[in-house]
Every structure is written in structure tokens, then in C-alpha cells.
Amino acid sequence: MQTLERIIEEHPFFEGLDHGFMDLVLGCATNVRFGKDTYIFKEGDTANTFYLIRQGNVALEIFAPQRKPIIVATLGEGEILGWSWLLPPYHWKFHAHVLQDTRAIALDGKCLRKKCEENHDLGYEVLKRFAGIVAQRLESTRFQLLDVFSAQK
Amino acid sequence: MTAAAAQLDVMVPTACVLKQVTKETPDTFTLTVARENGSAENAFAPGQFSMLWVFGVGELPISISGDPSKHEELVYTVRSVGKATHALVSQKPGTEIGVRGPFGNGWPFQAARGHDVIIVAGGIGLAPLRPMIYEVFRNRAEYGRMVILYGARSPRELLYRKELAAWARQPETQVLVTVDYGGIGWHGHVGVVTTLFKYARLHPARSVAMICGPEIMMRFVTRQLQEHGLQEQNIYLSMERNMKCAAGFCGHCQYGKHFICKDGPIFPYSEIGPLLDKYEL
Amino acid sequence: MATRAQTPRVPRKKREPSPTRNSPRAAAELTSKGNGSQSQPDGKPRGKAAPVNEFDRTNLRPAIIAPAQLEKIIATLLSDGFEVIGPTVRDGAITYEPVKSVSDLPTGWTDEQEPARYRLKKSGSPAFFGYSLGAQSWKPYLHPAEVRLFAAEKRDAAFHILNNDSAPTVSRAFLGVRACELAAIKAQDRVLLGDKYRDPIYASRRESAFIIAVQCSHAAATCFCLSLGAGPKVGEGFDLLLTELVDQTGHRFVVKPGTDRGLGLLARLDAKPASEADLAAGESAVALAANQQRKLDTAGLKEFLYETFEHPQWDKIAARCLSCANCTMSCPTCFCTTVDDATDVTGTHAERWRRWDSCFTQSFSYIHGGSIRTSGKARYRQWMTHKLAAWTDQFGSSGCVGCGRCITWCPAAIDITEEVRAMREGGVCADA
Numbered sequence: 001m002q003t004l005e006r007i008i009e010e011h012p013f014f015e016g017l018d019h020g021f022m023d024l025v026l027g028c029a030t031n032v033r034f035g036k037d038t039y040i041f042k043e044g045d046t047a048n049t050f051y052l053i054r055q056g057n058v059a060l061e062i063f064a065p066q067r068k069p070i071i072v073a074t075l076g077e078g079e080i081l082g083w084s085w086l087l088p089p090y091h092w093k094f095h096a097h098v099l100q101d102t103r104a105i106a107l108d109g110k111c112l113r114k115k116c117e118e119n120h121d122l123g124y125e126v127l128k129r130f131a132g133i134v135a136q137r138l139e140s141t142r143f144q145l146l147d148v149f150s151a152q153k
Numbered sequence: 154m155t156a157a158a159a160q161l162d163v164m165v166p167t168a169c170v171l172k173q174v175t176k177e178t179p180d181t182f183t184l185t186v187a188r189e190n191g192s193a194e195n196a197f198a199p200g201q202f203s204m205l206w207v208f209g210v211g212e213l214p215i216s217i218s219g220d221p222s223k224h225e226e227l228v229y230t231v232r233s234v235g236k237a238t239h240a241l242v243s244q245k246p247g248t249e250i251g252v253r254g255p256f257g258n259g260w261p262f263q264a265a266r267g268h269d270v271i272i273v274a275g276g277i278g279l280a281p282l283r284p285m286i287y288e289v290f291r292n293r294a295e296y297g298r299m300v301i302l303y304g305a306r307s308p309r310e311l312l313y314r315k316e317l318a319a320w321a322r323q324p325e326t327q328v329l330v331t332v333d334y335g336g337i338g339w340h341g342h343v344g345v346v347t348t349l350f351k352y353a354r355l356h357p358a359r360s361v362a363m364i365c366g367p368e369i370m371m372r373f374v375t376r377q378l379q380e381h382g383l384q385e386q387n388i389y390l391s392m393e394r395n396m397k398c399a400a401g402f403c404g405h406c407q408y409g410k411h412f413i414c415k416d417g418p419i420f421p422y423s424e425i426g427p428l429l430d431k432y433e434l
Numbered sequence: 435m436a437t438r439a440q441t442p443r444v445p446r447k448k449r450e451p452s453p454t455r456n457s458p459r460a461a462a463e464l465t466s467k468g469n470g471s472q473s474q475p476d477g478k479p480r481g482k483a484a485p486v487n488e489f490d491r492t493n494l495r496p497a498i499i500a501p502a503q504l505e506k507i508i509a510t511l512l513s514d515g516f517e518v519i520g521p522t523v524r525d526g527a528i529t530y531e532p533v534k535s536v537s538d539l540p541t542g543w544t545d546e547q548e549p550a551r552y553r554l555k556k557s558g559s560p561a562f563f564g565y566s567l568g569a570q571s572w573k574p575y576l577h578p579a580e581v582r583l584f585a586a587e588k589r590d591a592a593f594h595i596l597n598n599d600s601a602p603t604v605s606r607a608f609l610g611v612r613a614c615e616l617a618a619i620k621a622q623d624r625v626l627l628g629d630k631y632r633d634p635i636y637a638s639r640r641e642s643a644f645i646i647a648v649q650c651s652h653a654a655a656t657c658f659c660l661s662l663g664a665g666p667k668v669g670e671g672f673d674l675l676l677t678e679l680v681d682q683t684g685h686r687f688v689v690k691p692g693t694d695r696g697l698g699l700l701a702r703l704d705a706k707p708a709s710e711a712d713l714a715a716g717e718s719a720v721a722l723a724a725n726q727q728r729k730l731d732t733a734g735l736k737e738f739l740y741e742t743f744e745h746p747q748w749d750k751i752a753a754r755c756l757s758c759a760n761c762t763m764s765c766p767t768c769f770c771t772t773v774d775d776a777t778d779v780t781g782t783h784a785e786r787w788r789r790w791d792s793c794f795t796q797s798f799s800y801i802h803g804g805s806i807r808t809s810g811k812a813r814y815r816q817w818m819t820h821k822l823a824a825w826t827d828q829f830g831s832s833g834c835v836g837c838g839r840c841i842t843w844c845p846a847a848i849d850i851t852e853e854v855r856a857m858r859e860g861g862v863c864a865d866a
Contacts, residue, residue, distance in 0.1 A: 012351075057340070057342070059335065059343060068336055068337050069336075069337050070334065070335070070336070071334075071335030071336070071337075071339065071343040072343065073343050073344045073348070074331075074335070074341070074342045074343040074344060076342070076351075076352060077352065078351055078352075079351065099340045100340070139373075140344055140345050140347060140348050143345045143347065143369070143370075143373055144333050144344070144345050146369055147306070147333070148275065148276070148366070148367040148369050148370050149275065149276035149304075149305060149306035149310065149333065149367065150306065151180060151232070151234050163631045163632070163633075163634075164583050164584075164633075164634075164635075164788075165583065165584050165595055166595075168592060168593050168594060168595075170591075206775075206786075208586065208588050208593050208777070208784050209586075209588075209775055209776065209777030209781065209784035210775060211775050212773065212775070212786075234802050235802060245591070247591045248591040249591060249592045249593050251586075251593075393801060394799070394801060394806065395798065395799055395800055395801050395806075397771065397772050397773050397791075398771070398773075400630070400631035400633075401625070401629050401630055401631060402625070402626060402631070402633050402769065402771065403770060403771045403772065403773075403791070404769060404770030404771070404791070404793065405770065405772070405791070405798060405799070407816070407820060407824070409740075409824060410823075410824040410827035410828055412828070415629070415630045415631070431743055432812075433806060433807045433808065433809060433811075433812035433815075434743075434806070434812075434816075
């Protein structure tokens, strides 16, 4: 059985994290599992956690009246689920629907926010990593919006 | 046939019987055409294309999507998006269609032997890559790992779904499929094809990548591959331009100094990279 | 001094009693007996015969013929079954048309060419070839503007190819081919015969063509062949080369054979050896033509154009260019074509036609969803960059021969030499 520290270290998101920071992060982390077809969070819920996905597949879903739920992206092994905990008003914008049994490390957002406020070096480190994720997701979303496979041009 | 007529071969189609039409997606069909004179000597290379002529309607460049080792047939996957493609996919089995070719250079399958093969396909772009996938499976020991990344618009627009599942069960093969727009019935990945790279187990130093899809998609994919450390000369793209003759006479398919029809359609990124971001080239 | 031109007439090959004018054998008939090296009309070299270019010129010196012998050249070619295409005056321009005698030639006419301007005027000279060059090149006769690729007949689910127009119905002799035009034919040979595939339509017309080149004695204001190394002096690629001389010694032609069949024709003329003075007069006539106004700086031009993709000059050209495609239609090397399919009303008879196309049309670059080159700027850039840069990478030489037709026939007076100069000088176009 891997220690929590080892799991966090090996997750791409925290790759190469300074040991001092690791101790701080570790204090906010817990191991979690989600069964298929459950929801990790729902749109509008308070966002006080984020997840380092170790295994599984989670869909970000949204729905509109008269429409079936739409999946805007899926997230799997090695990815981060959730950044709404970072910025006010700390509310989730999508449902997180578990498509396959999922194992993850949950990080307490409140706890981490507090530590980031106290230690801006940690805050900068965490924000830099999130900025990378946000940039990637934005690029993918733009690419997705181009709808390159559409027959109508 | 007279000597003069024999010389005309390159511009005159051969009448071939359409054996089968299979619906792949709501607008995409796979056509199987009998090839009477097919043999190991004139086998097509994976990635080559033909010019398919519908009697009196028009002619289209269509990639061959079948198995190169099946000499008695030529298989094409056609998306019905215009008058000529619609006419082509509406032909009844037993009808003759005109076939010219195969044309073009094909995927660098010989150079890829001894390497891992990374296949990245978008939409109908899987069709010209399928012969390459068949080639790898037929000569499995000649190649390293094969990673197939495939993205389509939505689950119902995925080509060759059963085959994708079967390929995924083969040893030394990883198949990852994603769609841009998922629905509740879809339990696979949702996101553009580049989002699959983080799940792919790649060995960039010993890999050759082959990409086919819309040009924007190929640009995004190429960037990802380079970020993963693939060499420019080991990334191959299949290009598309207007084609009328397929033999280098009509001038339509020019892309910088290249004729897509006879120099391509497949080019290493090291050759065409600088052209890809030139608007209206 | 004996020349080959004075040797006894080469016996002609046995002919059918009443040869038709359209005899496909015509092209081979002027071949001299010794070196039966001409290609057959179907393009297959005959037996183990030496290729055309092994013609032995070492023993030859040019001959002199009187102007009246030109009539004999035309008559001989006609009687041998050739359709003779030569310069003639039509609709106020020199055009290359079927000619029956020297009376069809533009005797005493010369041309004035400027950007967007073409005029004929009387020169008062007895010269037959006193103009610079025709409005159209020989391209229409070798690479037809319209040709049926095939017809097909459908019966139930099957169809069969009926026929094609690949073989020309007649062999042609071209009278009055200029150096730049020979260079243009050579350029098209490279594209349509010398590449990965061979265009049989071009091949059959090209191989049967009998080429009589005529040296230029003056250049139009639009000429710049010298810059491209394409002229004005004719180098090779002809069956017979004429230099027309009109001076105090009189009106006469220096004649030089370039192939066995050219020699065969010369042997049937009334010729005497050319004197040193004649040859010198010929040289100085061509030298006059070399005094060209327009120049194109070709040094590093390929690399320069590849690097000027975003040059502001393209926008300036686009503001003037009408995308009318005149430049591509009049260009002797432009080879692009499209195809059209048609059926009769019953739907059982189909034809496929090939027609000249131009990179100046929107549809030229159409792929599903739209055209690649939607702007006039992109289309002009494609044409010029292909012509002056990519062509070199594709076929080993420039696609421009400096004939100047694109300048003369551009209704907006866009001058390719000026545009290159403007780009090189940093984007200031003289008349934009």
C-alpha cells in the first residue's frame, strides 16, 4: 500500500513539488473512492475540494431544459478535477459524474486556501500549476469549439 | 487496347463492380469494389488514394481504407457531403464505378518497421490510416507498440467501432477514443483528440507518428507530439487539396512547391511544417 | 563548299498512293533515311533507332535560302500531310493559325507591345517575321484548351469507355517558333512528359510536331527572355531554324537543321551554303533583339519569393488585379486544367472533358467547405510564386520564359518584372 505522500508525489499535478510544500499539502489530503454513476459534486454546490484522479473516468456534465445532459469533457488518470474552490464564490459550475469507478486524492480547498494565504510561496506554486491546467483546458475547449469534424463549414 | 489507349490509362478510369456498401455513420459509407487484376505486384500502399468516377456525375479523390493484403478488392470510406460524394455512396451494389489509381506515396510503413507506431486520426481521417493499422497487425513482429488515438465529433460519428474494440484487445496495442460531444449513453472520453495524449503510453524516441484529420486538428496534434519529444521527421501528415487529375498535370493540388497528388498526400512534418500556418497558401 | 543541303534529295519513304492530309505518319516522313530516329506518332521510339537528339551536326554549316523557298517549305510540309501553323494577322493581332502559303504570313507587319497594350503597325519591311511574337503561344496546339478525355456508354449497371481524343487527327508543323516559345515547350515537356506520369494527349501532339524556329530580330517592349536565359537566341529544340535577313545584300534566310527530319526538309530546298557575312548578319540581327528594355533580376529569386509570403506588395497587386486569368491563358507555360463531366438526356452516354483552368479562379482551390485561396492577393501570389519560385523546385527551371504576354494582355497593366522589382526594393510599386 502506497503512502499518501507517495501517491501525491507521483501524481503529475504535484510532480517535483518541494518537500516543505509537500508537508503542507499532505495535511489537507485524504484518499477517496467513488462508485460508477455517482456524482462527486453537482452544479451550484459549494466547492471546497479538488481531486487528483488516480484511476477512473469522471464526466463534467451540464444540462439544459428539454435536453439530455451534455458531457463537455471527461477527466481520468493523472488529471485534476475541480478548480472552483480556488476563487470566490466557491461554487461548482458542472456536475462531476463518475463514469467508471474512480480513485482519487481529495484535497481540502479551505485548508489549502488558508495555507496558501499564509505562505505565498506555496500559493504561487499551486497557482502556477493550476494556471497550466487552465491553459490546457482553454486550448482544448477552443479546439473543441472549432468543431473541425462538422460537415457544415 | 491500342497503344494510344494504353497510354491514356492514367486519365481513363477502369470500370469496377461495386460489391458492397456499408453504412458506417449517418453520412459515411464504406464501399467495397472488385479489383479484377489485383495481385501482390500491384497491391496498393497504405495511405494511397484512388480517383472514383460516378458515371457522368464526377470524380473524387478517395483514400483507400481496406486491407492492402486483400488484392481482389479495393475498399473506400466516403463521407457524403456534396453532389458527387452523395452520388457515389448512393450507388447500388452491382453497379460499375470508374476507378483510377492508386495514386500517391502512402504511409512510410517500411521506415516505420522496428519502431512504435502512433496513429492519430480525426473523423474520416481514420479511413486512410486503417490500411496502415492492418499492415501493422499483419506484420506484428516487425513493429513495436501501436498506439491509436482517435477523435470524432460524437459517438454516432465514430467509424469502425467494432474494429476499434477488437484492436484494443490485441497485444502491444493501445486504443484510445474520444468524442468532442458526448451524451449520456457514452461512457468513453469526451474532449478533443489531443486530450488523449495524457493517457497514451508513448516512447517518443522510438516512435513514428502518422496523422490524418482536418488540418487544424493535425496542427494541434503535431504540437502535442513535439511536446512529447517526437522528431519532426518522424511525424507524418496526410494532406488534402483540390485534385482533378491525381497525376501532377492539373495543378490544383499545389501546396507550396509540393503536388499533394504525386509528392504526397503524406508528408513528414519536417517538410511541410513551415507551410501549415500559411493562410491561403 | 559542299554542304549537306546540296547533297541529293533524300529518298522519301514509300507512301500510300493517295496519302490523306491527316496521315498520322506525316511526322515521320521527313526523316532522312540514314538515321531513322524519329518517334512514331504513338510515342514509341522506332526499334532500336537512336533518339532524336543524336542528330549529328558536326559536318553541317548553315545554308542560305531565298524568300521564295519559304513557300516551298510550306508546300512541302503540306504535301507531306502536315497542317502548317504559322503567324497570320487576325483581329488586329498576330495569331498562330493554319497557313496555306506565304501570303497568309504577316508580311510587313510588326507589333508594339506595352503593359495592357498591343498594336500592329506596318513596318514597310518585306520581312515575313518582323513582329516579336503572337498573342497566343503554340500552347493551344500542344496542350489543347479543351479536349475530351473519354466518352463512356452505360448499359444497365455496367459502362465501357468508348474512345478518346488522345491521338491528334493531324500532325502539325509550327512555322515561326521563337526562342522563348521553344523554352516554353521545353518547360511543358518537363511537366507533362518528364514527370511521374505522362500526359498522352500532350505527348501525341508534341511528338508529331515539326518545329521551324525563327530567330527574333527585335524585341517587344514587354520582352525579357534574356533575363530568364530563354532567348532571344534559339539554342535547341527545333527541326529547322530560320534567321530572316533583310539588309543591303537582300532578303534571305539563314537555315540551320536541328534534326534529321529538319535536314531532310532542307535537302529538298534550293539552298546554298551560308557565307561568313550571312552568319554574321544573322548574329547581329539576334543581338538587336537582345537589347531588351525589361529585365527580371532572377538572382536568388526563388528564395526571395518564398520569404515574401507576407509582403505588403501582394496587397497592392491585389488592389489592381481583376483575377481575369488573362495572364494564365496567354502564358505559354501555364498548364493547369480542370475537368467537366456531362451526360446526355438519357443518362447513358457520358463524356469527360478537360479544359484549361486558372489559379485565379475561386473554384481552383475548392475543397469541401470552401476555397483555400479566397482573396485575389492569395491567387496572384500563388501564380507568381509558382511561376518564378516553386516551378524551379518542381521541374528544375523557372516557369517563366520572359515572353511578356502576361504583361501585354493584363487589362490592369500589371507587370511581373515591375512587381518583382518593387518587392525587392521594399514594397514601393512604381505605378500603384
